[in-house]
Amino acid sequence: MSDQQEETSGPQSNLTKDGPMVFVKHLTEYEKYRPDYSEKGVEMILEEIMLPKETSSSSLKYEILELGAGSGKLTELVAPKIPPGYRYLATDISGDFLEMLKSKSLPVETATVNASSIPIPDNSVQNILCASCLHWFCDDKSLREIHRVLVPGGKLISLTYCEQIDEPWFKEIENQWAEACEMLRKTLLTDVYTSDFAELKPMDSCSFFTAVRRECIPGKGITPGLDSILNYLNTLSCYVYLSDDVREAFFSRLKQKVYTQPGVNPENMTIPFVDHFHVFLAK
Numbered sequence: 001m002s003d004q005q006e007e008t009s010g011p012q013s014n015l016t017k018d019g020p021m022v023f024v025k026h027l028t029e030y031e032k033y034r035p036d037y038s039e040k041g042v043e044m045i046l047e048e049i050m051l052p053k054e055t056s057s058s059s060l061k062y063e064i065l066e067l068g069a070g071s072g073k074l075t076e077l078v079a080p081k082i083p084p085g086y087r088y089l090a091t092d093i094s095g096d097f098l099e100m101l102k103s104k105s106l107p108v109e110t111a112t113v114n115a116s117s118i119p120i121p122d123n124s125v126q127n128i129l130c131a132s133c134l135h136w137f138c139d140d141k142s143l144r145e146i147h148r149v150l151v152p153g154g155k156l157i158s159l160t161y162c163e164q165i166d167e168p169w170f171k172e173i174e175n176q177w178a179e180a181c182e183m184l185r186k187t188l189l190t191d192v193y194t195s196d197f198a199e200l201k202p203m204d205s206c207s208f209f210t211a212v213r214r215e216c217i218p219g220k221g222i223t224p225g226l227d228s229i230l231n232y233l234n235t236l237s238c239y240v241y242l243s244d245d246v247r248e249a250f251f252s253r254l255k256q257k258v259y260t261q262p263g264v265n266p267e268n269m270t271i272p273f274v275d276h277f278h279v280f281l282a283k
Helices: 016-033 039-049 075-081 095-102 140-149 168-188 201-205 226-233 244-259
Strands: 062-067 088-092 109-112 125-131 150-163 209-218 273-282
Touching: 016 095, 016 226, 039 075, 039 125, 039 150, 039 209, 039 273, 062 075, 075 088, 088 095, 095 109, 125 140, 140 150, 168 244, 201 209, 226 244
Parallel strands: 062 088, 062 125, 088 109, 125 150
Antiparallel strands: 150 273, 209 273
16 A cells, blocks of 8 residues: 555545535534434444454554544544544544534544545554445545555444335335435435445445445434434435425425325334444455
């Protein structure tokens, strides 16, 4: 791995037009209404981080680099449990999100970082964490940059929550997602929020990482009720990118369709989640 690596054709970065930066205007809602990560998912991350290192490096600068840390929803669960002496750098493309993370007074360093250009030397990171964000930068350029900063045998660890429900009323939400996602693709000129985004399919063809662990475990849900579900939807990229009037029209139409579903009590509706856990080893 070297500072200068030849770029090859491949998937384009999903950060086109400042992708995730749009979440900033919904920062408070993002922090409040996004689900937490499961205790089991956090345990699995800690297990991987604390396994004996495959390799040692005199240039090691951080045991943990978190990309796309956002407001710190995973950081606050992992950082307090890491061994003393572990150096943890939490990063995000948004300084506003990092300000919220810093307000939690966690034992981490912070920096504004884009995954396609990480200001860290070669072979200087043992583990890279991504919480529900790797699909944003699962492109050739960013993956090469991630590979560059990892020590040989270093780990890229991803934990991504995903909705899992098979109810007729949820089909109404899925249909609307598809419509909103099509509008998002036209805005970002890319395919970000797809049905298999949590499975990280682009990693299957990545020549410089090897998948060594893939598991799907029960996640945490959100507070029951249609209003809670709409608050959650309002934090998703496919809705965040909509103008306020278009988004309100979407939600109004969704409410009307859900209320007409037979046997559905809007106060008891909820969305269960699963956490997709992946570990990739740097070749």
